Amino acid sequence: MSSYPYSLLPNKGDHIRLLRLLPNEDEAAPIQCELLDYSLQRLSSRSHLYEALSYVWGVPHDKLRIDVDNDPFLVTVNLHVALSHLRDPSLERILWVDAICINQNDNEERAQQVQLMVKIYSKAHRVIVWLGKETVNTTEALEDIQFAASDEFTELSKIKINKQAIFALLQRPWFERVWVLQEVAAARHIAIACGPTEIEGHAFCLGLKSLQLSYTDVPKLQTLPSITYLIEGASLRSRNTANSLEKSSLNIRTLVELIDMFRTRHASDVRDKVYALLGMASDDPVKAGLQPDYNILWEELFRNLVRLILGKHASVETGCDKDRPLIKSKGSVVGQVAWVRTDKKLNVNIGFTSQNIAWYPGKQMDWTLLASAEAIRDGDVICFLQGASQPTVIRLYRDYFEIIMISVTPLREREVSKQSELRECLTFFPRDFLLAWDWIQAPKELRDQGESNSSLFDKSTRTWNIALILGDLNEVEKEKYTLQEAIKGYNTIFEGEQTMLKLQHGLTPLCWAARNGFVRAVKLLLGEENIDLNLKDSQYSRTPLSWAAGNGHETVVKLLLETGQLGVDFRDHDGRTPLSWAAKNGYTAIVKLLLETGLVIADSKDRYSWTPLLYAAKNGYEAIIKMLLKTSQIKVDFKSRDGRTPLSWAAGNGHEAIVKLLLETGQVEVDFKDQVGRTPLTWAASNGYEAIVKLLLETGHVNADSKDPNGRTPLSWAARNGHEAIVKLLLETGEVEVDFKDQDGRTPLSWAARNGHVNADSKDRNGRTPLSWAAESGCQPIVKLLLETGQVNANSEDRDGLTPSFYAAQKNHQTIVALLVETR
Structure with missing residues (x-):
């Protein structure tokens, strides 16, 4: 930095300094200059009569002396060469040169002047693009480009063109610098100079178009069209617009779009990779704290930038590699790039895979995009990062992802609409993304x-x-x-x-x-x-x-x-909470831990209407039942989707202690029927739990002869399954209809006989069998049932030698006699 004694610029009036380059006929003479204050708010129907220099500073520590207001001032070699070539032998020249006209030691002035640069370059009479000093073939390259722009140029002329010299010229550092984008985008008239040779910017672009050079084999030239496009448009920009420019922005694209396009361009100060684009932004990044400020570190600026794009959810690590900061963010994968086609615009086809977007999996969508600093490829991943309004394109590198385009904005309105619809579908961001955002276009492994x-x-x-x-x-x-x-x-x-x-x-x-x-x-x-x-x-x-x-x-x-x-009480896909799982699987200590938090709903229901109490009752976890009942949050008689209560499950599964606990609450409907019409008594009787049947009968609140939709009673179920002790308990109540027939016409005895739970031919102390007694009493269905078992002797004699046929004939039961005769 120079120690030149700058005077302060006025706070108002968009004041800048201009450099008066004094003439000298001696090309070797020291460069003499003067600085003067100037207000850009001076109205004029024409452009202001100064020229703005667009150049590359060059090696910062390799400097030469010039004199400014008779004080020594050190400038880089490249700038010294430029001033030497721009100096006229006879006339002074008025220039704006950032390294001299801005006090680079004053961060506040730098920030303020940077915000005026759009106005500075747009109001200039001419912008001189300085490509550097003359070397071998540079003059020939510029002359060939100028010739290609003329009417005399033909296809045959291409043969004589020195393409390698042109390629070498186009790879000069100026074409890679980030600040030059804003400088030529604002300019109304551009001249391209290299050493003593100078051509018009419009002619430069026309010449390159006519030459139809292929840049595919020269990676450095992939982004050249973006800058020649800006140079070519200079002559079409109205000078009146420049003079009426109030907002210091060219309104080209949003800041994020510009960063996606140009973030890998060079700047001696990494912060300028953002600040140099502010003047072209169509949005207002100042609101996000992104106004030029050289008093803050890159780390803070980058965090502000990420906050603008992704909101508050992402975290940032810049570390010692400033050009390749890391971002950690939640996100959701939505798909992959299926193919990429590049003609005048970038066309990308997206295949959607996300299960988070119900109507998208398997579908495809086409996007027309601006070219990005890093080219999109087939297979790149499309995701939405939490807090982002636009999707992000990323590429897998081992165990992390590289950001290719942080904010994808399609150019066509209908594509934008579809994308917005896609974003609205996303509410779940389950993935952890580690993202490297390369600002120098040099992917590499994360440090070991x-x-x-x-x-x-x-x-x-x-x-x-x-x-x-x-x-x-x-x-x-x-x-x-x-x-x-x-x-x-x-x-x-x-x-x-x-x-x-x-x-x-x-x-x-x-x-x-x-x-x-x-x-x-x-x-x-x-x-x-x-x-x-x-x-x-x-x-x-x-x-x-x-x-x-x-x-x-x-x-x-x-x-x-x-x-x-x-x-603590988050639900899973089936609506189960951690408490539900612990209660279901019998982990008493964990149930206790969860209940002690005071943050759980002890009676929460899953999608099948099962509560922790229902699970514990079904599976017999007495200690868990006790803990749940103590919470006083429990609806003890709650019914699951199948209509069964905790008491029903405990009774049906033989958990006697739990049945006692539930009955003792006094909050259960003991005789409630579930969706298949069975009561707790029916379940206990059917499954053979004698003690539970006894408990339920002792309550005095059960119907011992309750019928389900098929007409079956607890006695019927107990007889069917051979539970003799339960049959006795039910018979002792005196409340059951012993010979009641269900919808299939079967009595309890019928079920017992059918399933082999009775000795159909057993004799009493008089030697008489059930068949003998049924025949005498005229019970034709019972006679028929006993005969059908195939287990009875139709001619069995009692102690008096009398058979079932005798007793039936004696009572004149002729139909039964006929049945018995047929069986012989």
């Missing part, structure tokens, strides 16, 4: 973090996250391989802990560790910055707490609860 277990743990976690994203893209084999690589890393860290992992789609690292009860893994993951403790897996929507509670890992549950950052 060392060989320690903690760094291997980080790498394994990143690899796992990549596997989940590959799963979202339906890259099944890649997902499986990547997940196995992550597991290898975890196994190396946690020696001796055997991972019995199923390759379950969408399981996050913390979910995996919590599900398997790996305490050390959970502790390490909880130490990770910005880890989402409530992030659900994508298959079952279960949180780490849900997995740990459901699988009985008490220590892991404690660790998670101690963070104080959990959604």
Whole structure:
């Protein structure tokens, strides 16, 4: 920096300094200059009579002296050469040159003057693009370009053109500098100069078009069309517009779009990669804290920029590699680039894979985009980062992603509309993205973090996250391989802990560790910055707490609860909470931990209308039932979707102690029928739980002869299943109709006989059989039933030698006699 004693510029009036370059006929004479104050608000029907220099500073420490107001002033070699060539032998020349006209030691002045640069270049009489000093063939290259722009140029003329000289000229540093975009975009008249040779900017662009040069084999020239387009348009810009320009912006594109296009261009100060684009932005980045300010560090500026694009959700790490900061963000994968076609515009076809957007999987969409600093390729991933209004294009590099285009804005209105519709569908951002945003176009590996277990743990976690994203893209084999690589890393860290992992789609690292009860893994993951403790897996929507509670890992549950950052009552895909899972599977200690938080709904219902109490009652977990009842939050008689209550399940599954607990509450309807018409008594009788049948009968609130829709009673079910003791209990009530027939016409005895639960031919002390007694009493259905069993002797004689036929004939039951005769 020079120690020249600058005077302060007035605060108002858009004041700048102009450089008066004094003439000298001696080309070798020292350069003499003067600085003068000038207001850009001076009205004029013409442009202001100064020229603005667009150039590259060059090597900052290689400087030569000029004199400004008779004081020594050091400038870079490139600027010294430019001033030497621009100096006229006889006439003074008025120039604006940033390195001299702005006090580079005053950060506040730099910031203020940078905001005026659009006006400075737009109001200038001419903008001189200085490509540098003359070297071998540079004059020939410029003359060839000028000739190609003339009417005399033909196809045959191309043969004599020195293309290599032109390519060399076009690769000069000026074409890669970020500030020149704004400078030529604002200009109304441009001249291109290299050494002593100078041509008009319009002719320069026409000549390059006529030459039809192919830049595909020269990576540095891929972005050349964007700058020649701006140069060519200079002559079409109205000078009156320049003089009436109030806002210091050219309104070309939004700042984010400009950054996507030009972020890899060069600047001696990395902050200028943002500040140099502000004058072309169509939005107002100042509101996001992005006005030029050289008193803040790049790290703060970059965070402000990320906040503008992604909101408050993303975190930023700039580290020592300023040109390649890292962003950590939640996001959702929506698809992949199917193909890319480039003609005059960039056309991209997107294939959608996301299961988070119900109507999109399998569909495709075409986008017409502006060219980006890094070319989009087939297979690039499309995602929405949390907080972003536009999708992002990223590319996988081992265990992280490179940002290719951070904010995709299609050029066609209908494509924008479809994209907005797509964004509105997304409310779930399950994935963790580690994103490197390259500002120098040089992808490289993330720095090695060392060989320690903690760094291997980080790498394994990143690899796992990549596997989940590959799963979202339906890259099944890649997902499986990547997940196995992550597991290898975890196994190396946690020696001796055997991972019995199923390759379950969408399981996050913390979910995996919590599900398997790996305490050390959970502790390490909880130490990770910005880890989402409530992030659900994508298959079952279960949180780490849900997995740990459901699988009985008490220590892991404690660790998670101690963070104080959990959604303790989050529901999964089936509406089950961690408490539901713990109660269902009988983990008493975990139920106690969850209830003690005071943050759970003890009576929560899942999608099947099952509560924790219902699960515990069905599965016989007495201690859990007691804890739930103590909460006073429980509806003891709640019915599941099939109409069964906790009492019904406990009675039907033989959990006597739980039946007692529920009856003691006095809050149960003992004789309630479920959707299949069965009462708790029916279930207990059917399944043979004598003690429970006795408990229910003792309440005095049950109908011992209750009938289900098929007409079957508890007695019928007990007889059918051979539960003799329960049959006796029911008969002793005196409330059952012993011979009642169900809808199939069967009595309890019929069911018992049919299923082999009676000795149909047994004799009493008089030697008489059931058939003998039925025949005498005229019970034709019973006679028929007994005969059908095939287990009776129709001619059995009692002690008096009398047969069933005799007793039937004696009572004149002729039909029964006929049945018995037919059976002989």
